[in-house]
Amino acid sequence: MEQAQDFLDESEALAAILVDLPRQDFDRATQFKGWTINDVLVHLHFWNKAADLSLTDQDAFQAMMAKMMASISGTGLRPVENEAIVERGFDLVTNWRALYQDMGARWSKLDPKQRVKWAGPDMSVRSSMTARQMETWAHGHEVFDLLGIRRTEDDRIRNIVVLGVNTYGWSFKVRGKEATEPIPELKLIAPSGVQWEISEPSQSECIEGSAVEFAQVVTQTRSIGDTNLKITGPVASEWMANAQCFAGPAETPPAPGSRHLSG
Numbered sequence: 001m002e003q004a005q006d007f008l009d010e011s012e013a014l015a016a017i018l019v020d021l022p023r024q025d026f027d028r029a030t031q032f033k034g035w036t037i038n039d040v041l042v043h044l045h046f047w048n049k050a051a052d053l054s055l056t057d058q059d060a061f062q063a064m065m066a067k068m069m070a071s072i073s074g075t076g077l078r079p080v081e082n083e084a085i086v087e088r089g090f091d092l093v094t095n096w097r098a099l100y101q102d103m104g105a106r107w108s109k110l111d112p113k114q115r116v117k118w119a120g121p122d123m124s125v126r127s128s129m130t131a132r133q134m135e136t137w138a139h140g141h142e143v144f145d146l147l148g149i150r151r152t153e154d155d156r157i158r159n160i161v162v163l164g165v166n167t168y169g170w171s172f173k174v175r176g177k178e179a180t181e182p183i184p185e186l187k188l189i190a191p192s193g194v195q196w197e198i199s200e201p202s203q204s205e206c207i208e209g210s211a212v213e214f215a216q217v218v219t220q221t222r223s224i225g226d227t228n229l230k231i232t233g234p235v236a237s238e239w240m241a242n243a244q245c246f247a248g249p250a251e252t253p254p255a256p257g258s259r260h261l262s263g
Contacts, residue, residue, distance in 0.1 A: 001112045003129035006156040008104030010133045011044075011097070014140040017149055018093050026089045030142035031259050037146070038088050039078070040139045045096040046081040047135060051128050052103055054116040061117055103132075120247055130159045134245065138219035141259070148263035153191040153212050160245070161188060161211050164218030165198055167245040171218075174250045175242060184236035188214055205233035207240065217253075218245040225256035 018037070026038045035043075054061040071080050087095055112126035123131075137160060144151045165183065172179040184205035186198040196211060207214065209229040216222035217229070217240055224231075224240045231237050244251055 001108050001110055001126055001129065003112070003126050003133065003159055004104050004108035004110075006159055007107075007129045007133040007136065008100060009154070009156060010136045010140070011100040011104075013151065014136060014143060015093065015097055017144065017147060021147075023089055025147075026092075028146060030146045031254075032139070032142040035142065037143055038092065040143055041092050041096055042081050042085045044136055044139060045092065045099065046085050048096070048099055048103065048132060049084075051116075051118075051132055052099065054118060054128070055107070055110075055125065058117050065117075065119055130163055131246075134160045134163055134219060137215070138221050138246075141216070141219075141221040145259065145261050148261060150261060155190050155192050155194070157191065157211055157215050158196065160215040160219065161186075161196065161198065164215060164243065164245045167218070168239065171239060171243045171245075174244060179239075180235045184233060184239065186214070202233075205236045207231055207236050218243040220244060220246075220251060220253045222259050223254045223256040226260070 018041075021037070026041075027036050029036055030040065032040075050061065050064070053064065068080050085092070107125060107129055110125045112124060114125045115122050116125055116128055118128070133156070137157070140151070165186065168183045169179040182202070183199045184207055185200065185202040186196070187206065187208040188196045188198065188211040189209065190196055190211050207229055209227065213222065213227040213229050217224050217227060220243070229240065231240055242250075242253065244253075
């Protein structure tokens with residue numbers, strides 16, 4: 001299952017900029033809701049553990065989710081994550097790396113269609129790995145941005161692009177709207193320079209440009225106004241203004257200029 005290797009590679013790309021990070025930088029606030037780098041790693045490690053538990057012990061996973069949902073209703077998600085993951089700084093990096101490296105090796109041998117439980121509907125292990133890659137890539141943005149490091153992108157971002165396409169309807173549903181079908185045409189340029197043509201051709205609704213920028217918009221790591229994507233048609237425009245490829249309540253995309261590379 002190549003998505004397991006993609007998740008591993010995405011995680012290693014983030015880890016590479018943390019191994020020599022000054023200890024005090026782990027508590028610096030990012031442009032994402034004021035989360036620190038420690039907060040980002042706690043979040044990623046917590047949900048990596050949850051995804052792995054859904055594979056190895058589904059009863060324990062469901063019990064954990066039931067307990068977590070009860071706690072979230074009273075205190076919110078962050079205290080739950082912080083109680084479960086107590087390490088910080090380099091100790092946290094070490095534990096996070098050990099788990100994702102182990103997961104990458106074990107999950108790569110699975111049948112991609114194998115089903116696992118999750119907070120919402122069941123999903124395939126391929127979808128679970130794609131979600132973990134997406135979270136790592138998206139939350140990695142605030143770390144790269146804070147440190148002023150421009151990330152070298154790879155064609156494995158196609159997994160996130162496809163996730164963005166597959167959640168087209170969700171981006172409307174989460175806001176109480178019906179999505180207009182068919183989905184707008186996408187003509188995206190991969191990091192390698194290859195053109196990806198996704199969905200059916202359309203004369204009136206189209207999104208053209210960088211696959212990385214499309215992924216940034218659907219993961220809400222950049223405002224559509226800070227990209228060079230060419231948007232044609234009212235449906236494509238509404239989608240890109242509110243795109244959300246992740247679960248949870250409707251989130252407001254970042255304002256223009258609010259998420260950017262520092263320095």
